[in-house]
Amino acid sequence: MAEIHFGTDGWRAIIGEDFTNDNLVRVIDAAARVFKEDAVAAGRPADAPGTLIVGHDCRQDAHAYAQLAAEVAAAQSFRVLLTQDYCPTPTLCWSVAQDADAVGGIMLTSSHNPAEYLGVKLRMNDGGAAGKEFTDRVEAAVADAPADARGAFETVDLMTPYLATLKERVDVEAIRNANLRVVVDPLYGAGRIYLAQLLRDLGVEVCEINNAEDPTFDGLHPEPIPPWVDRCIAKVPELGYDAGFINDGDADRIGAVDERGNFVNPHRIITLLVSHLAEDKGQHGRVVSTITASAMLARQCKRLGLELTSTPVGFKWIYAEMEKGDVMLGGEESGGIGIPSHVMERDGLLMALLLCETMAQRGMSLGQLVDDMFQKVGKLEFERQGLKITDEQMANFRAEIVPNYAPAEICGKQVVDVDRRDGVKFYLEGDAWVMMRPSGTEPLVRIYAEAETVDEVHDLLKAAESVVVS
Numbered sequence: 356m357a358e359i360h361f362g363t364d365g366w367r368a369i370i371g372e373d374f375t376n377d378n379l380v381r382v383i384d385a386a387a388r389v390f391k392e393d394a395v396a397a398g399r400p401a402d403a404p405g406t407l408i409v410g411h412d413c414r415q416d417a418h419a420y421a422q423l424a425a426e427v428a429a430a431q432s433f434r435v436l437l438t439q440d441y442c443p444t445p446t447l448c449w450s451v452a453q454d455a456d457a458v459g460g461i462m463l464t465s466s467h468n469p470a471e472y473l474g475v476k477l478r479m480n481d482g483g484a485a486g487k488e489f490t491d492r493v494e495a496a497v498a499d500a501p502a503d504a505r506g507a508f509e510t511v512d513l514m515t516p517y518l519a520t521l522k523e524r525v526d527v528e529a530i531r532n533a534n535l536r537v538v539v540d541p542l543y544g545a546g547r548i549y550l551a552q553l554l555r556d557l558g559v560e561v562c563e564i565n566n567a568e569d570p571t572f573d574g575l576h577p578e579p580i581p582p583w584v585d586r587c588i589a590k591v592p593e594l595g596y597d598a599g600f601i602n603d604g605d606a607d608r609i610g611a612v613d614e615r616g617n618f619v620n621p622h623r624i625i626t627l628l629v630s631h632l633a634e635d636k637g638q639h640g641r642v643v644s645t646i647t648a649s650a651m652l653a654r655q656c657k658r659l660g661l662e663l664t665s666t667p668v669g670f671k672w673i674y675a676e677m678e679k680g681d682v683m684l685g686g687e688e689s690g691g692i693g694i695p696s697h698v699m700e701r702d703g704l705l706m707a708l709l710l711c712e713t714m715a716q717r718g719m720s721l722g723q724l725v726d727d728m729f730q731k732v733g734k735l736e737f738e739r740q741g742l743k744i745t746d747e748q749m750a751n752f753r754a755e756i757v758p759n760y761a762p763a764e765i766c767g768k769q770v771v772d773v774d775r776r777d778g779v780k781f782y783l784e785g786d787a788w789v790m791m792r793p794s795g796t797e798p799l800v801r802i803y804a805e806a807e808t809v810d811e812v813h814d815l816l817k818a819a820e821s822v823v824v825s
Contacts (some may be wrong), residue, residue: 363795367474427584429506579610
């Protein structure tokens with residue numbers, strides 16, 4: 356039996372190694388018992404503690420695993436609803452939030468991890484990610500051996516009502532009249548078919564790539580960043596289309612490509628959408644971002660008079676801020692962007708629709724929108740890398756570098772501030788910054804850098820790598 360630990364967003368493991376039927380049963384049984392404890396404490400009867408909704412992505416045997424999860428959860432007297440087919444994580448989250456009897460959700464997915472992984476994400480009754488206190492309790496409740504009890508579940512269509520509500524979030528007439536043409540790249544993940552058809556229903560001409568039923572993902576990692584987006588980067592200018600949208604494995608993240616074949620990273624998408632919501636749609640409230648957010652977002656919020664709140668990495672921290680209220684948008688550099696008035700979670704499909712709406716309402720291509728944004732807030736370059744290091748190097752990184760490393764300058768740039776809430780981030784003169792942190796989802800250290808030029812970014816990344824591997 357594997358030792359179970361929840362990372363930044365859920366438990367993940369390699370299928371056939373630690374992700375097995377027995378270990379899945381142990382995790383789901385523990386989660387269901389914790390959900391039930393809270394339901395009973397809130398006054399629900401133990402023999403009818405409420406509804407749990409179970410979803411799954413497109414990974415190998417994901418539906419069979421989800422059926423097993425549904426049976427195990429139902430053994431704790433829950434009414435369990437299982438998606439009839441694969442679905443994006445935001446679909447599950449929205450469905451939970453819309454069901455007054457639902458106490459939570461269970462999503463079988465491994466998000467952006469490689470194809471050989473599968474995992475479990477837990478969601479609360481408002482659709483938001485389970486916090487550390489909840490997942491710590493689940494970890495503590497995991498039994499040494501799998502439970503035998505099973506129960507009955509119901510199969511439901513989660514997609515139809517969810518897709519219908521997405522259309523209500525945007526200006527359908529403006530999008531129809533814009534005659535947009537876009538490439539959609541689901542990276543073989545849970546957004547496949549759904550986003551493309553949704554856009555076609557709105558009058559958008561769509562070419563969808565990487566949309567076959569292929570649990571190997573054709574060797575791609577389902578993460579909407581280079582190099583996994585290279586096919587989309589090539590396809591958009593080849594067809595002469597207006598933009599390309601890329602989702603990750605469970606479609607809660609987004610990346611984009613402009614008409615010139617330039618990758619539009621999540622930093623730029625978030626900064627652009629903040630302007631769209633505030634200036635085009637008249638919305639207001641706080642903007643919440645993780646510590647890895649671009650300085651361009653801070654400039655945009657200052658320009659628009661919006662308060663910006665920073666959190667550690669992981670959307671669960673953004674969700675905690677959403678729970679406090681007065682949040683217009685929350686986003687993270689990995690491409691997860693959420694609007695709490697829709698659901699307290701990221702939604703890569705909705706973000707694609709909002710980018711179409713922005714292009715339609717402003718009468719500009721995606722590249723023109725980005726250029727206009729640069730004129731208003733300045734242009735910064737960003738890159739992120741993952742470093743696989745030895746256990747000894749990781750121990751040294753956690754024990755020595757994160758708490759103690761304190762240079763006066765890096766690559767000739769003066770350090771003006773330091774943030775050690777999540778790894779260590781050095782703010783440098785000129786709005787440049789470099790950061791190092793252990794991943795919460797994979798056994799590696801992530802390094803990040805932002806500066807005015809690509810060369811400066813690469814220099815900062817090299818400097819960070821030399822520190823990590825020392």
